[in-house]
Amino acid sequence: MRAASSVPVVSRGYDGGKKVAGRKRHVITDCLGLLLLVAVTAADVGDREAAVPLLQRVRAAHRSLRLIWADAGYTGMLTDWAREKLHLVLEIVKRSDEPRFVVLPRRSVVERSLSWLMRSRQLVRDDETLPATSESMILWSMTMLMCRRLARRTHTTTTSMSLAA
Numbered sequence: 001m002r003a004a005s006s007v008p009v010v011s012r013g014y015d016g017g018k019k020v021a022g023r024k025r026h027v028i029t030d031c032l033g034l035l036l037l038v039a040v041t042a043a044d045v046g047d048r049e050a051a052v053p054l055l056q057r058v059r060a061a062h063r064s065l066r067l068i069w070a071d072a073g074y075t076g077m078l079t080d081w082a083r084e085k086l087h088l089v090l091e092i093v094k095r096s097d098e099p100r101f102v103v104l105p106r107r108s109v110v111e112r113s114l115s116w117l118m119r120s121r122q123l124v125r126d127d128e129t130l131p132a133t134s135e136s137m138i139l140w141s142m143t144m145l146m147c148r149r150l151a152r153r154t155h156t157t158t159t160s161m162s163l164a165a
Contacts, residue, residue: 001025001043004127011131013044023126025114025138026050028058028068033113035142036062040131047073052081059086069093069106117141 003012003022014021020043028037037058041050051074058065067089068082075092082090093106117123120141128134 001126003043004125006129007126008129011042011129013042015043018043023131023134024050025134026054027110027113027138028054029110029113031109033109033116034146035113035117035139038135038138040126040134040138048076048078051078055082055086055088055090059088067091071107113142116145120144 001022001024002020007023012022015024022043024041024043024045024047026039026041026047027035029035037054039050039054039057051070055068058068065088069091070093072092072094074090079090079092082088117138120137122137123141126134128137
């Protein structure tokens with residue numbers, strides 16, 4: 001995510017892979033794509049490095065969680081560490097070898113969640129001074145999204161009941 005000039009240099013970095021100066025958003029979602037946990041780091045922090053505290057936090061918050069699907073950026077010793085220390089199975093969803101675009105079933109859930117969040121204008125660019133404030137804005141946007149869906153579902157159920165009566 002690109003960071004505004006108001007973001008301190010200490011909390012931003014440069015991601016050489018994507019060629020973007022700013023911050024990275026690391027998210028863990030459930031199977032429906034609803035946000036469980038978010039962490040915002042400088043863009044130069046590696047995925048595996050950021051995953052360690054994120055996995056520890058998700059383990060403490062969700063004790064019944066047993067399996068986490070992740071992309072190839074989280075391979076290596078992290079899978080063994082998660083199994084031994086946190087008793088979590090970290091399953092890597094690998095890309096297809098086909099030259100054309102293929103939707104990967106488990107990765108698409110997180111990508112869809114990130115696109116839902118990007119509909120919030122506040123999250124298109126990172127303007128927040130502190131990473132914790134950015135995390136709060138992401139959580140707030142997901143809360144608004146979930147509330148809208150619940151309200152729409154309740155309204156639909158109420159009107160369909162009244163039509164049936």
